[in-house]
Amino acid sequence: MKAVLVTGGLGYIGKATAKALEEQGYVSILTDKKVGISTENIFKLGSLIYTLKPIGIIHLSAKKSIGESKKRPLVYYWNNISSTISVFILCKLFNLPAVFASSAAVYEPTNPYAKSKLIEERIISRIKSSVILRYFNVGGKAEGVEDETGQNIFAILNKTYQEQRVFTINSPTTTRDYTHVLDIAKANVCALEYSLTSTQPLLTDVFSGKQHSVLEVIEAYRKNGLEIKCAVREAQDKTIYPFINNLHKLNWTPTYSFLDIVCSEKEVGVT
Secondary structure (H helix, E strand, O other): OOOEEOOOOOHHHHHHHHHHHHHHEEEEEOOOHHHOOOOHHHHHHHHHHHHOOOOOOEEOOOOOOOHHHHHHHHEEEEEEEEHHHHHHHHHHHHOOOOOEEEHHHHOOOOOOOHHHHHHHHHHHHHOEEEEEEEOEEEEEEEEEOOOOOOOHHHHHHHHHOOOOOEEEEEOOOOOOEEEEEHHHHHHHHHHHHHHHHHOOEEEEEEEOOOOEEEEHHHHHHHHHOOOEEEOOOOOOOOOOOOOOOOHHHOOOOOOOHHHHHHHHHHHHHOO
Protein backbone atom coordinates (compact mmCIF):
# COMPACT_ATOMS: atom_id res chain seq x y z
CA MET A 1 0.00 0.00 0.00
CA LYS A 2 1.14 3.58 -0.72
CA ALA A 3 1.58 5.37 2.57
CA VAL A 4 1.63 9.16 2.98
CA LEU A 5 2.77 10.99 6.09
CA VAL A 6 0.41 13.81 7.09
CA THR A 7 1.69 16.18 9.78
CA GLY A 8 -1.03 17.87 11.80
CA GLY A 9 -3.16 14.94 10.75
CA LEU A 10 -5.71 15.33 13.54
CA GLY A 11 -6.46 18.95 12.72
CA TYR A 12 -9.31 20.38 10.64
CA ILE A 13 -7.61 20.10 7.24
CA GLY A 14 -5.61 17.06 8.34
CA LYS A 15 -8.68 14.92 8.94
CA ALA A 16 -10.18 15.94 5.60
CA THR A 17 -6.88 15.20 3.83
CA ALA A 18 -6.62 11.76 5.42
CA LYS A 19 -10.14 11.04 4.20
CA ALA A 20 -9.29 12.19 0.65
CA LEU A 21 -6.07 10.16 0.58
CA GLU A 22 -7.86 6.99 1.62
CA GLU A 23 -10.51 7.54 -1.05
CA GLN A 24 -7.69 7.55 -3.62
CA GLY A 25 -6.16 4.32 -2.32
CA TYR A 26 -3.43 5.74 -0.08
CA VAL A 27 -2.74 4.88 3.56
CA SER A 28 -2.48 7.89 5.85
CA ILE A 29 0.19 8.03 8.54
CA LEU A 30 -1.05 10.78 10.85
CA THR A 31 1.31 12.65 13.14
CA ASP A 32 0.09 15.26 15.61
CA LYS A 33 0.98 16.67 19.00
CA LYS A 34 -2.30 15.15 20.22
CA VAL A 35 -0.80 11.67 19.80
CA GLY A 36 2.68 12.61 21.01
CA ILE A 37 4.38 12.77 17.61
CA SER A 38 5.41 16.35 17.01
CA THR A 39 7.18 17.49 13.85
CA GLU A 40 9.58 19.38 16.11
CA ASN A 41 10.95 16.01 17.28
CA ILE A 42 13.03 15.13 14.24
CA PHE A 43 14.31 11.86 15.75
CA LYS A 44 10.86 10.43 16.49
CA LEU A 45 9.57 11.58 13.10
CA GLY A 46 12.61 10.16 11.33
CA SER A 47 12.15 6.81 13.06
CA LEU A 48 8.53 6.73 11.91
CA ILE A 49 9.54 7.44 8.31
CA TYR A 50 12.30 4.84 8.39
CA THR A 51 9.89 2.20 9.73
CA LEU A 52 6.76 2.90 7.66
CA LYS A 53 8.43 4.17 4.46
CA PRO A 54 5.90 6.74 3.18
CA ILE A 55 6.13 7.89 -0.42
CA GLY A 56 5.67 11.56 0.47
CA ILE A 57 4.81 14.10 3.17
CA ILE A 58 1.88 16.52 3.36
CA HIS A 59 3.00 19.08 5.91
CA LEU A 60 -0.01 20.72 7.58
CA SER A 61 1.29 21.05 11.13
CA ALA A 62 1.44 24.68 12.35
CA LYS A 63 0.11 27.21 14.79
CA LYS A 64 -2.38 29.26 12.77
CA SER A 65 -4.00 32.09 14.74
CA ILE A 66 -2.96 35.54 13.51
CA GLY A 67 -4.24 37.17 16.69
CA GLU A 68 -2.39 34.76 18.97
CA SER A 69 0.79 35.13 16.92
CA LYS A 70 0.85 38.84 17.75
CA LYS A 71 0.69 38.04 21.46
CA ARG A 72 3.15 35.13 21.34
CA PRO A 73 5.46 35.82 18.37
CA LEU A 74 8.44 33.75 19.54
CA VAL A 75 6.22 30.70 20.11
CA TYR A 76 4.95 30.98 16.53
CA TYR A 77 8.36 31.46 14.96
CA TRP A 78 9.85 28.58 16.93
CA ASN A 79 6.96 26.13 16.48
CA ASN A 80 6.33 26.71 12.78
CA ILE A 81 9.86 27.17 11.51
CA SER A 82 11.49 24.38 13.55
CA SER A 83 8.71 22.03 12.44
CA THR A 84 9.33 22.81 8.78
CA ILE A 85 13.11 22.51 9.16
CA SER A 86 12.56 18.98 10.50
CA VAL A 87 10.37 18.09 7.52
CA PHE A 88 12.93 19.61 5.12
CA ILE A 89 15.83 17.61 6.59
CA LEU A 90 13.87 14.35 6.53
CA CYS A 91 12.67 14.90 2.96
CA LYS A 92 16.30 15.40 1.93
CA LEU A 93 17.51 12.41 3.94
CA PHE A 94 14.85 9.99 2.69
CA ASN A 95 14.42 11.57 -0.78
CA LEU A 96 10.73 12.34 -0.24
CA PRO A 97 8.54 14.93 -2.00
CA ALA A 98 6.65 17.40 0.16
CA VAL A 99 3.38 19.32 -0.02
CA PHE A 100 3.35 22.36 2.23
CA ALA A 101 0.28 24.17 3.54
CA SER A 102 0.98 27.89 3.35
CA SER A 103 -1.48 30.77 3.49
CA ALA A 104 -2.71 33.81 1.58
CA ALA A 105 -1.70 35.71 4.73
CA VAL A 106 1.78 35.91 3.18
CA TYR A 107 0.44 38.64 0.86
CA GLU A 108 0.18 40.90 3.93
CA PRO A 109 3.05 39.76 6.17
CA THR A 110 2.25 42.12 9.03
CA ASN A 111 2.15 39.50 11.79
CA PRO A 112 4.39 36.66 13.05
CA TYR A 113 2.14 33.95 11.61
CA ALA A 114 2.39 35.32 8.05
CA LYS A 115 6.10 36.00 8.40
CA SER A 116 6.73 32.46 9.64
CA LYS A 117 4.90 31.10 6.60
CA LEU A 118 7.13 33.10 4.24
CA ILE A 119 10.25 31.70 5.90
CA GLU A 120 8.81 28.19 5.76
CA GLU A 121 8.06 28.59 2.05
CA ARG A 122 11.71 29.45 1.38
CA ILE A 123 12.80 26.33 3.27
CA ILE A 124 10.37 23.95 1.51
CA SER A 125 11.09 25.40 -1.95
CA ARG A 126 14.62 23.98 -1.64
CA ILE A 127 13.12 20.51 -2.00
CA LYS A 128 13.08 19.73 -5.73
CA SER A 129 9.84 17.76 -5.61
CA SER A 130 7.77 20.16 -3.54
CA VAL A 131 4.44 21.92 -3.88
CA ILE A 132 3.53 24.99 -1.85
CA LEU A 133 -0.19 25.66 -1.54
CA ARG A 134 -1.31 29.09 -0.36
CA TYR A 135 -4.79 28.47 1.02
CA PHE A 136 -7.24 31.34 1.13
CA ASN A 137 -10.21 30.95 3.53
CA VAL A 138 -11.24 27.40 4.39
CA GLY A 139 -14.72 26.49 5.58
CA GLY A 140 -17.37 23.80 5.68
CA LYS A 141 -17.94 20.60 7.56
CA ALA A 142 -18.20 16.91 6.73
CA GLU A 143 -18.58 13.74 8.74
CA GLY A 144 -15.70 13.69 11.21
CA VAL A 145 -14.31 16.94 9.83
CA GLU A 146 -14.93 20.33 11.43
CA ASP A 147 -13.02 23.33 12.71
CA GLU A 148 -12.86 22.48 16.41
CA THR A 149 -10.54 25.41 17.15
CA GLY A 150 -13.20 27.90 16.01
CA GLN A 151 -10.79 29.92 13.86
CA ASN A 152 -12.72 30.23 10.59
CA ILE A 153 -15.53 32.73 10.07
CA PHE A 154 -18.22 30.04 10.06
CA ALA A 155 -17.18 28.59 13.42
CA ILE A 156 -17.03 32.11 14.87
CA LEU A 157 -20.50 32.97 13.55
CA ASN A 158 -21.93 29.74 14.92
CA LYS A 159 -20.56 30.54 18.37
CA THR A 160 -21.84 34.13 18.10
CA TYR A 161 -25.33 32.83 17.32
CA GLN A 162 -25.30 30.27 20.14
CA GLU A 163 -24.26 32.90 22.66
CA GLN A 164 -26.69 35.48 21.23
CA ARG A 165 -23.96 38.07 20.80
CA VAL A 166 -23.54 40.82 18.20
CA PHE A 167 -20.94 40.14 15.52
CA THR A 168 -18.82 43.17 14.58
CA ILE A 169 -17.89 43.56 10.92
CA ASN A 170 -14.78 45.70 10.67
CA SER A 171 -15.16 46.48 6.97
CA PRO A 172 -18.31 45.82 4.91
CA THR A 173 -16.36 46.11 1.64
CA THR A 174 -13.66 43.57 2.49
CA THR A 175 -14.22 40.28 0.67
CA ARG A 176 -12.71 36.84 1.04
CA ASP A 177 -12.45 33.77 -1.16
CA TYR A 178 -13.92 30.71 0.60
CA THR A 179 -13.02 27.12 -0.33
CA HIS A 180 -14.63 24.02 1.15
CA VAL A 181 -12.32 21.96 3.37
CA LEU A 182 -13.04 18.86 1.26
CA ASP A 183 -11.85 20.72 -1.84
CA ILE A 184 -8.71 21.79 0.02
CA ALA A 185 -8.13 18.14 0.91
CA LYS A 186 -8.44 17.14 -2.74
CA ALA A 187 -5.97 19.87 -3.68
CA ASN A 188 -3.52 18.37 -1.20
CA VAL A 189 -3.86 14.95 -2.84
CA CYS A 190 -3.48 16.44 -6.33
CA ALA A 191 -0.38 18.29 -5.15
CA LEU A 192 1.07 15.08 -3.72
CA GLU A 193 0.54 13.26 -7.01
CA TYR A 194 2.15 16.15 -8.90
CA SER A 195 5.17 16.04 -6.57
CA LEU A 196 5.59 12.30 -7.15
CA THR A 197 6.11 12.79 -10.88
CA SER A 198 7.77 16.21 -11.13
CA THR A 199 11.20 17.41 -10.04
CA GLN A 200 10.21 21.07 -10.39
CA PRO A 201 8.94 22.92 -7.29
CA LEU A 202 5.47 24.43 -7.70
CA LEU A 203 3.81 27.35 -5.94
CA THR A 204 0.12 28.19 -6.30
CA ASP A 205 -2.74 29.85 -4.53
CA VAL A 206 -5.71 27.57 -3.79
CA PHE A 207 -9.04 29.34 -4.18
CA SER A 208 -12.61 28.98 -5.44
CA GLY A 209 -12.55 32.07 -7.66
CA LYS A 210 -15.46 33.90 -5.99
CA GLN A 211 -15.17 36.59 -3.33
CA HIS A 212 -17.77 37.21 -0.61
CA SER A 213 -18.06 39.84 2.11
CA VAL A 214 -18.91 38.96 5.72
CA LEU A 215 -22.29 40.63 5.13
CA GLU A 216 -22.92 38.10 2.35
CA VAL A 217 -21.93 35.27 4.69
CA ILE A 218 -24.41 36.51 7.31
CA GLU A 219 -27.11 36.89 4.65
CA ALA A 220 -26.51 33.30 3.52
CA TYR A 221 -26.97 32.19 7.12
CA ARG A 222 -30.22 34.19 7.33
CA LYS A 223 -31.57 32.45 4.23
CA ASN A 224 -30.85 29.15 5.95
CA GLY A 225 -32.82 30.12 9.04
CA LEU A 226 -30.18 31.71 11.25
CA GLU A 227 -30.48 35.40 12.16
CA ILE A 228 -27.15 36.78 13.32
CA LYS A 229 -27.10 40.28 14.76
CA CYS A 230 -24.25 42.41 13.49
CA ALA A 231 -22.70 45.85 13.82
CA VAL A 232 -20.68 47.46 11.04
CA ARG A 233 -17.57 49.59 11.29
CA GLU A 234 -16.12 51.58 8.40
CA ALA A 235 -12.56 50.27 8.65
CA GLN A 236 -9.96 49.92 5.91
CA ASP A 237 -10.72 47.45 3.12
CA LYS A 238 -8.38 44.48 3.50
CA THR A 239 -9.43 42.35 0.56
CA ILE A 240 -6.76 39.93 -0.66
CA TYR A 241 -7.13 38.50 -4.16
CA PRO A 242 -5.47 35.36 -5.55
CA PHE A 243 -2.23 36.23 -7.28
CA ILE A 244 -0.56 32.99 -8.41
CA ASN A 245 -2.65 30.44 -10.29
CA ASN A 246 -0.98 27.15 -11.22
CA LEU A 247 -3.99 25.03 -10.30
CA HIS A 248 -4.26 23.68 -13.86
CA LYS A 249 -0.93 21.91 -13.31
CA LEU A 250 -2.54 20.02 -10.44
CA ASN A 251 -5.68 19.16 -12.45
CA TRP A 252 -7.73 20.61 -9.60
CA THR A 253 -10.93 22.62 -9.64
CA PRO A 254 -13.28 23.24 -6.70
CA THR A 255 -16.35 21.03 -6.41
CA TYR A 256 -18.26 22.78 -3.63
CA SER A 257 -19.84 26.24 -3.79
CA PHE A 258 -19.98 28.99 -1.19
CA LEU A 259 -23.56 27.96 -0.34
CA ASP A 260 -22.41 24.35 0.06
CA ILE A 261 -20.02 25.58 2.74
CA VAL A 262 -22.78 27.46 4.57
CA CYS A 263 -25.24 24.58 4.30
CA SER A 264 -22.71 22.04 5.58
CA GLU A 265 -22.79 23.71 8.99
CA LYS A 266 -24.87 21.66 11.46
CA GLU A 267 -26.22 24.85 13.00
CA VAL A 268 -28.20 25.69 9.87
CA GLY A 269 -30.08 22.43 10.08
CA VAL A 270 -28.25 20.46 7.41
CA THR A 271 -26.49 17.23 8.35
